[in-house]
Amino acid sequence: IHGFIDAIYDDQGGPRGTVQTFSLSMLMLMARRQLDDGALGLRLMLSGDPLMGREGYPLLFQTGETWHGVPLHDRQHPHDLFDELSVTYSRLLSKDTSGYLYFGDPGEPALGPPTYMHRLIAYYLPEAPIGHHWQDATHITFGVATAGINFNSRVKLEGSVFTGREPDENRYDFDPASFDSYGGRLSFNPDVRNTLQLSYGFIRNPEGDGISQHRITASWAYNHPLGNDANFTTTLSWGQNLLPTEGTTSSYLLEAVYQRGRNAVFGRIENITKSGHDLVLPEALNANKYALGAYTIGYIHDLTHGSGIDAGIGGAVTFNTKPSSLDTFYGPGTPVSFEIFLRLRPSRMGGYMSHEETNTEPTGATAEATQGVRIALTTQPEQPVAGQKTSLVVQLTDRDGKPITGGKIRADVEMTSMSMGVEHPAFTEMGEGRYQGSMPFAMNGPWRVTLTITVPGSIKPFKLSIDIQVH
Numbered sequence: 001i002h003g004f005i006d007a008i009y010d011d012q013g014g015p016r017g018t019v020q021t022f023s024l025s026m027l028m029l030m031a032r033r034q035l036d037d038g039a040l041g042l043r044l045m046l047s048g049d050p051l052m053g054r055e056g057y058p059l060l061f062q063t064g065e066t067w068h069g070v071p072l073h074d075r076q077h078p079h080d081l082f083d084e085l086s087v088t089y090s091r092l093l094s095k096d097t098s099g100y101l102y103f104g105d106p107g108e109p110a111l112g113p114p115t116y117m118h119r120l121i122a123y124y125l126p127e128a129p130i131g132h133h134w135q136d137a138t139h140i141t142f143g144v145a146t147a148g149i150n151f152n153s154r155v156k157l158e159g160s161v162f163t164g165r166e167p168d169e170n171r172y173d174f175d176p177a178s179f180d181s182y183g184g185r186l187s188f189n190p191d192v193r194n195t196l197q198l199s200y201g202f203i204r205n206p207e208g209d210g211i212s213q214h215r216i217t218a219s220w221a222y223n224h225p226l227g228n229d230a231n232f233t234t235t236l237s238w239g240q241n242l243l244p245t246e247g248t249t250s251s252y253l254l255e256a257v258y259q260r261g262r263n264a265v266f267g268r269i270e271n272i273t274k275s276g277h278d279l280v281l282p283e284a285l286n287a288n289k290y291a292l293g294a295y296t297i298g299y300i301h302d303l304t305h306g307s308g309i310d311a312g313i314g315g316a317v318t319f320n321t322k323p324s325s326l327d328t329f330y331g332p333g334t335p336v337s338f339e340i341f342l343r344l345r346p347s348r349m350g351g352y353m354s355h356e357e358t359n360t361e362p363t364g365a366t367a368e369a370t371q372g373v374r375i376a377l378t379t380q381p382e383q384p385v386a387g388q389k390t391s392l393v394v395q396l397t398d399r400d401g402k403p404i405t406g407g408k409i410r411a412d413v414e415m416t417s418m419s420m421g422v423e424h425p426a427f428t429e430m431g432e433g434r435y436q437g438s439m440p441f442a443m444n445g446p447w448r449v450t451l452t453i454t455v456p457g458s459i460k461p462f463k464l465s466i467d468i469q470v471h
Contacts, residue, residue, distance in 0.1 A: 003027035004345040005048070006126045012058040013320070014335035016074045022052040024126050026083070026117060034445070034469070038091035043104075045085075049078035050171035060320045060330070060337060061292045063278045064133040065166055066208065073280035076128045080171045082106055083117075083140050092444065096152040096387060105174065106167075107144040110158035111183035111201040113219035113237050115139035120223070120233045121255050124266040125316060126341055130294050131251030131272045134239035135217050138203065140167055143177025153385040156187040164204035164212065180204040183215075192381045192388070196220050214242040225380055227434060228395040229306070229348075230260040249273040249289065262302040266316075270294045281329065293321035300343065312343045373398065373455055375464050384470045386444040392425065394435045396455060403433025410452040411437060416467070417445050441470040 005025040012018060025048035032041045049056070055067040056077045065077040086104030093099050108115065115136040116122055116129055129135070141162045148158035164181035183201030190196075197219050204212045219237040226232060234256035242248050251272035258265050271293050276285035300314025318337040322330055376395040384390040392411065396404040409427040414420065425437035441447060450465045 001027075001029055002346060004123060004343060006341050006343050008057070008126055008339055008341040010058055010337075010339045012060050012074070012335075012337040014060065014331040016330055017060055017335060017337060018058045020058050022057050024049060024052075024057075026079075026122075028084075038089060039471070041088035041090070043084055043086045043088075045083040046081060047079040047083050048081075050081055052078060054078060054169060054171055059127055059130065060318075060335060061130045061272070061274065061279070061294060061322075062128065062132070063130075063274060063280070064137065064207070065169075067169060071207070071280050073278075076132075078171055079117075080106070080140060080167050082174065084108065093149075098150045100146075100148050100150070102144075102146040102148070104141070104144045105177060106140045106142045107146075107162075108139045109141055109144045109160035109162040109181075109183050109201070110146050110148065110185040111138050111160065111199050111215065112136040112185075112217045112239065113197055113235065114221065119221070119235055119255075120231075121235070121257050121266055121268070123343070123345060124257050124259075124264050124300055124314065125255075125268060125296065125298055126339070126343075127296070127316070127318075129251075129253055129255075129268065130270055130292070131237075131239060131253055133206075134215070134241050134249070134251035134272065135219075135237050135253065136239075137166065137206070138162065138183070138201070142167065142175035143179055145179070153388050154189050156189075157185075158187075159184045160201075164202075164206050165208060166206050168208070178204075192391075193224055194220070194222050211243055211245055216240045216242075225378075225393075226260070227432065228376055228378070228393075232256070232258050246275045246277060246287070246289075249275065249278075262305045262312075264300050264314075266298050266300070268294070268296045279326075279329075288325075290323055290326060295319045295321070306347050308347055310343075310345050310347050312345075313341070314343065315340045373404065373453075373458070373462055374401075375451070375453060375462060377449065377451065377464070377466055379468065384441050384447075384468060386441055386470050389438050389440050392427075392437045392439070392449065394427065394451065394453070396433045396435070396453070404455050405429065405431075405433060406456045407433075407435065408454045409435050409437075412450040412452075413439060414448055415443065415445060416448050441468075444470050446470075 003026050007023050009021050028045045030043050056075045059076040062076045086107045088102045090100035112135050144162035146160040150156045160183045161179045162181050163178045181203045185199035187197040199217050201215045217239045221235045223233040237253045240250045253270050255268040273289050276288045296318040298316030300312045302310045302312040304311045320335045374397045378393045380391040396407050411425050413423040425439040427435045427437040430436050447468045453462045
């Protein structure tokens with residue numbers, strides 16, 4: 001389970017910009033069950049966006065979808081109440097190869113990079129990218145079926161058939177499925193921190209105006225954990241639409257988040273070409289193309305952090321660039337927009353476990369030592385993959401959160417469903433109470449990691465057993 005709620009005050013600059021206070025929210029429920037050599041996955045994703053009104057929130061240069069039959073411009077449309085309702089069945093085909101089948105209504109076809117709602121920046125920057133409909137707009141599709149094959153967790157090839165029409169103006173219903181469009185995606189993961197994808201799709205009548213389009217996308221995403229509570233992530237994405245009425249237009253995006261403890265700095269750079277038709281300008285300007293830009297920088301600070309709910313307050317400023325030929329509509333110079341927001345989200349879960357123990361024993365005839373130790377184990381990646389090296393990271397802190405150095409760690413790693421022997425990966429002290437070891441899990445299935453930890457000043461070792469599901 002994960003999600004967030006944002007309360008936002010948004011001031012978009014220039015004559016086409018407006019001021020609005022609104023809320024964005026998302027809730028996702030995910031379940032997975034192992035079935036011998038296969039696995040069954042279920043996902044339900046809900047959005048509270050329809051509660052803010054069916055015409056969405058102000059966002060300069062944003063286009064896509066309609067309201068009362070008129071194309072929206074300089075506004076981000078709200079998502080439907082149901083963003084995903086899907087089932088996946090995956091099965092091991094050989095030691096290094098697996099295949100899967102996916103059906104969603106709504107769902108997400110194999111086209112484009114991970115949608116912005118599923119990238120980490122969505123937890124920090126509420127605004128959608130203005131190139132959203134050039135890169136990942138098909139993430140809510142009422143009717144999608146996908147088949148894919150995964151080679152050694154490094155290369156994945158997928159193909160989808162889906163409904164091209166984007167959701168209609170009724171944000172609460174299920175739209176009819178037509179399966180009139182198709183897409184394919186090739187993904188490559190050179191290591192646990194990098195992922196790349198290239199995809200192509202034909203989308204029939206996405207805006208309901210009878211115009212179909214071809215879309216090509218490419219992206220690179222990088223994620224680097226910097227400790228027990230620090231992370232850096234970035235995404236570089238490109239998308240291109242080809243329409244018979246407007247020709248080819250492209251969009252470029254670069255975004256990044258640096259988070260350490262309660263604080264995070266984030267930014268996004270976008271450049272995109274949109275037509276006068278996209279921007280809903282006078283009909284005589286429909287065929288013209290305009291180079292647009294949006295440059296955003298922001299900061300958020302968590303008032304509460306790591307205690308169940310992270311409550312953060314933040315803000316962002318966006319500088320919007322345009323050609324002077326649009327001054328009549330957007331005003332002269334560079335329109336400046338800003339937003340202030342309050343964010344609520346669950347504290348980090350998944351791949352994180354802690355154990356607290358107080359050891360009180362005499363160290364001499366009259367001396368007594370009392371020590372509280374917090375042990376946190378994380379895996380990188382968070383969902384270990386069979387045959388792929390997994391890092392085991394142990395963080396040792398005292399009851400005040402200060403790192404414990406000089407510790408000694410022994411690990412016993414064994415599969416619980418069959419006898420495969422016991423592995424003993426070595427741990428190296430990395431500094432600031434952080435210790436790291438690594439091992440390749442030989443098979444998918446349930447494993448158990450038993451840690452025996454000795455810290456300076458303790459009489460007896462601390463023990464912690466954690467079960468890990470390897471995929």
